[in-house]
Amino acid sequence: MKKLLPKILSGAAALALALTASAQDTVKVGILHSLSGTMAISETSLKDVLLFTFDEINAKGGVLGKKIEPVIVDPASNWPLFAEKAEGLLVKDKVAVVFGCWTSVSRKSVLPVFEKYNGLLFYPVQYEGEELSKNIFYTAEAVNQQAVPAVDYMLADGKKKFYLVGSDYVYPRTTNKILKKYLKSKGIADADIIEIYTPFGHTDYQTIVAEIKKFSAGGKACVISTLNGDTNVPFFKEFANAGLTSENCPVVSFSLSEDEFRSLPTKDLVGHLGCWTYFMSLTTPENKKFVADFKKWLKTAPAGVDRNNRVTCSPMNLSRTGVYLWKQAVEKAGSFDVDKVREALPGQTFKAPEGKVTMQENHHLINPVFIGETMANGQFKIIKSLGPVAGEPFSDKFLK
């Protein structure tokens, strides 16, 4: 009881302070990530890193002297609800900017809302491109920053046969369509490219793995996987049990990052490849600081934030980069006005953990690209750095 009273008093004082503060020197910023439903697995981490970044910025005085006040909503992995929540953020909460979305369909769902109310959205997860909205900034990897470099690496490694396997939705379809064109332009025969899709939540990969086994028997074969998070477990378990390894048939996965490895039996994935613009194992001083600060922040993080075995990954890093780019643009524009900020954003550069990144006129980043090999501890060993690549959403621009 003795301890409780001061706590209540100080809490009330803090609350009062917060209330007065919120009235004057804070700026509201929306977080639009699913915290329940099927996508919660991935998106919760992005919410956490955003909160971390806001605290990081607030500790240094905020943006234009105003503290960032996050408004968190839960669209519950439900696409119409994404649109509803986005509208709520823009209309009711009147946020200056929104960071959010993971799946393409959620972005497609909120896009008209942002265009209608002239809002600003930062989108941090690798995607298929073929979209450019004036109200969205894509810090995400475009296809030419992930899929194409990965395939280039495989070609340079002497691979001649490509097995493209993906979940049946738009991102894998589009990516594979682009890759097929690209591979053909590099002289790979039609018969040496196989394209297979599995339904959402598929659990039985026996047939596909048996096919891969025969496909790769003659050597020089690899698998390009755009399977989404969940289905990777049965796939890789089957893959390993069929006696396939990264030695005789490596798999490059585009949807698996360090954060996903937390829930995968990484033992079965050792040696398989990933291609991202960021890996947690990067050794730049900026990254070391980012990782250390994030881990430190987790210890004091608000309730509801998972504190165990946390890692950083590319979508998390790109979420954070988006916040900093927005902050810089706001400071350059001297205002939170969406139109002014939008004009100030292209050309902004930021010394991100992975190196220097630049926002381009096409709302995508110039970003260094890395290829990494999965290790048993759920980290990537970086085996190749490809230097900066300019993101390009439209495939006809980079496919000649």
Next chain:
Amino acid sequence: MILRRLNNLRPPTRSTTVAALVWLLCYIFAIPLSAANHRAVLVQAITTNDVAVQADLINSLANVPDPIIEQALTAWRQGSVYLYEPEDQPKVPFLLEAGTDATGKSRGIDLGTGEFIKDAAGQPLLFTAADLTAADTSSKLRRVIKTTLDLLALSNLNPNVRRDAASKLGQEQNADYLPHFRERLANEKFPEVRKALTEAIAITELLDEKADVRLGAVRALDQQRSIPGLDFLARLETEAKTKPQAFSLDLLNAIHQARIHIERHVSTSNFIETAFHGFSLSAVLLIAALGLAITFGLMGIINMAHGEMIMIGAYSAYLTQNLFIKMFGQGTRGFDFYFLAALPFSFLTAGLVGILLERGIIRHLYKRPLESLLATWGVSLVLQQTMRTIFGAANVQVYSPSWLTGNINAQDVVFAYNRLFVIAFAIAIVVFTWLLLTKTSLGLQVRALMQNRQMAACMGVRTDRVNMATFAFGSGLAGMAGACLSQIGNIGPSLGQSHIVDCFMVVVLGGVGNLQGTVSAALGIGVTDQVLQPHLGAVLGKITVLAAIILFLQWRPAGLFATRGRGLEG
């Protein structure tokens, strides 16, 4: 070997580390002198700056049976050989031990001596991987290292590694490797490795200049029905079109024959494989649906939370695994037995939850089956969210015991151990359930209840108790299914959701209230699905199966094996 064992060291506890150190020192003194020489070569190869010299040095290591060479080369290629540069002394290449201490640091193992690097006071130095400079490699060096490693692997102790190395080197079609292959073949005892080696020789000889050698190689591949050879033969055939003068008619014929034979072999093995996949998928469906067949088929309860019982079983397996890791450590023999403990544990946990569910909710709904569907769906939502709250939204990792990983490869048909286990397990639980239902008094009472609830009650069957026991048994079976599924798929809060529709399909198709119906339905669905998949793709295959079930029920609305009764309302 030293390093491999070092890798297995559990890092933190002091006593084990000391013991290991003592053991290590004993081991090092036992190493023959020649090994030390090779290490000197290795150290030189790493510390020299001239790539050509380095390549030669690495090549010279190809025949050395010292496991540390392999370990070090692998690490070097991956960039985890680091350089320690003491003042005024040559650089010391070293590896980090596998574990780290509480501060994230670990000791370095000198590649030259195999000992920990120590400071002047004789204390082992501690390093953090992120602060170290790795020994340089270029892509050319990495390739040289890779080849050396593959050649080393030809004499690895593990026959699987030897086999893989042979097929890999064969695919390079490099005539320089032929002596290595032949030398190995002379001593090789394992038929699988022998096969891979002869295959590798034949594939390499396909490019030989002498026509008769090539013909022999083609015939050898033909005889072996070599699937890897197929690509090379096809390549040879296309080549024949561009320069026909290099190919005799005999050779062309032989190639053609070989391709036909091998392709025929592939389709046979595909056929057997499809059948096996069909059975294994059927087994999965059967295991998952059997519990539902009991609760739904025998009791008439539509338990939408059945999927969540599977999920609870899977999480129980996960908990058992964690307990065994704590007790024995991962990858140990003790750990391997966790799965045997997980099965009964999952059965008990899910059965217990089943009892709670039956007592708390379902008991009140026996007369309202449609509403039991709604209430149990509510239960399923609550259970999912509960698991999410306890274990987090992410899936959890379950490692398979070593006896469930790997496969038997017979005539190019792969039989994975976990799949074989699932099939055996399915048979076992069906037999067990059948015995329980037909040979025990509980089974008799259950069947009586199923046929006529009121009459059974009048005859003195304690319906309340039988209901509870049946429901608990059905739930327990679902729990075991979860433990079993953990070996082939995900464990997450929505695990149940991905199986529930399939389970209902099996039960409805099989007809309510009999085991043979459920078994035949699972077989029918599983095999059809796998037969369709190669032709239609996974998505359309699944849709076709669903449509087929719906249509089939038009023909036999009560399922495959309907229990015929005289009652009007069924």
Next chain:
Amino acid sequence: MMKKTLSKAELIGLAVAGVLVFLVLPLLNALPESHPLHLTTFTLSLLGKYLCYAVLALSVDLLWGYTGLLSLGQCLFFSLGGYALGMYLMLKIGTRGQYHTNLPDFMVFLEFPKRFPTTGGLPPHWIPFQHFWFAAAAIIWVPAVVAAIFGFLAFRSRIKGVYFSILTQALTYAACLMFFRNDFTFGGNNGLTDFKEILGFDLNAASTRRGLFMATAALLIITYLVCRWLTSSRFGKIQRAIRDSENRVLFSGYATANFKLFVFVVAAIIASIGGALFVPQVGIINPSEMATDKSLEAVVWVAVGGRGTLIGPILGAIGVNWLKSYATHTVPEYWLFILGALFIVMTLFFPKGIVGIPSQVRALKARWNRQSVSVAAPAALSPEEKP
């Protein structure tokens, strides 16, 4: 039990609801933003969405509450209507898409011009959807045909009860998988989105939103009246008789299968129209709307509101969805607990839903009174045992 003509209370209720949705709410929305009573377009759209759900709930109730057919696939028809209108809306985007061509975006980047070279990329079955009248007709006939085929097969072979529920679930699951496929020409997982205009009106304009809201409200009232008429007619009696004992109806000489088929088709059409109005208001339709849990959720609304009544489903749909909007904003982690518990509590303790609570209370009271008057008096039937 149910009269053919509307009772006084019903008339008053309808009048109040009519004034509210056609006059008060739109007027409040039309007020300038600074006005304290101003109702944002956001809130109005949200209400519009709830009303669409209420229409869906009515269709579920018509099947479940009145005929005893628990369909777990009603969202399939809801989505079919949505897709039909969505196709029309998609084609009206015109050159305002990412590629500035007349073809919808996803058709451009999935290379439809190569697949359908004769039509310039537009799949043949999309072509008539350029006309609103065709889309409007499709909203009616597409679900009607699907429901008729499925219903004919199912009812002919006397699939009923739980089997019917499970099969409808399988149907919507199969359709969901089908629509997920990109090859199926309906935009795959991303669905149809980024609509710009409907019948020449800008979809982003507040006035269009008001119009859509009023249209939805009108649809709900009409649906209510149609269901009211249907259930109070002789047809409705047979409906309820089928629910209570199908065999007796059968033996009395009625072809129950035809009756059930008719109700199933009508319910499908109602759900479909609701879905069609839902899409322009939320701006997206994708296959996850057909997922099995969506249909189950619709069943909860009815269960919560009170099945076998017409006002119940409407209250349930609006209430539960309002709760969902609120809970996912304030206590996101607990939403599933709340929904699950709602399900359990409702089926266990309030089988008649919110609407049935007063009568349950009355029954309890009556029992209490009787027991206190005379212990020997026979116990009243508990609500669920009442005929």
